[in-house]
Amino acid sequence: MQSRLRVQGHPIQPMLVTFPLGLFVSATVFDFTDVVGGPAFLGEVGYWTGVAALVAAALTAVAGMIDLWDVPVDRTRRTAVAFNLVNAVMAGLFLLTCLVRSQAPEHGASAAMLITELVALAAGGIGVHLGARLIRQFDSGRTETGGLDALANGTVEIVRPRP
Template sequence: MQSRLRVQGHPIQPMLVTFPLGLFVSATVFDLTDVIGGPAFLGEVGYWTSVAALVAAALTAVAGMVDLWDVPGDRTRRTAVAFNLVNAVMAAMFLLTCLVRSHSPQRGASAAILVTELVALAVGGVGVHLGARLMRQFDSGRAESGSLDALAGSTGEIARP
């Protein structure tokens, strides 16, 4: 399967997934620091980091839906759909915490919000596992990336410097 959205031959969606996941982890760390007694502004930083992660997750979901259009209807498609659904569930859980916090003047975190974020990150861990499986399924027909065959051009010759 070839992704429609590519940069220099590499699919965009696997690259984009790292942004919301990293931002969600960062937001949880900020909120953890706020809950355990750190400076109060870290709760607001965690809130705005979650908002940025939700924007990144929306863009990633669009790229994922475009890629999903061309996935063959077999095990790979089921894995791709599960991957996108799991990531959507994680984003929805963070959206819920953002909506709860949006009514607070300081947008600080609470223990319940922190627990929800930790559960959402656990769901995201399942998404990482599914994403790795998906990449292995996409790469199953190609040469091993660590072998010399991966360096071969379209003629089968190894490019020499």
């Protein structure tokens, strides 16, 4: 399977997934610090980090939908659909907390919002597992030749088995 969106031969979506996931984790850490009694501005930092994560998640979802068109209808497609749905659930839960917090003057977090974010991160963990499985399924038909000597020369070839 070849991705439609590539940078120097590498699919874009696996690279993009790291941004929303990292931002969601950071937002949760800021919110945790706010909830346990840290400085109040950390709640606002957590809110805006969550908003940035939602923007990154939207861009990643677009790349995922474009790549989904080319996935063959088999086990790999089911994994890809599950991966995208789990990531959508994670983003949806964070969207919910951001919408609730947008009404507050300081955008601070509460314990209930923190629990919702932790549930969203658990869904994100499932997404990471599905993403790793997806990469293994995409790469199952390819083998790298040359070993470590090829890395020293900077030339690693990918050989595909003949049908």
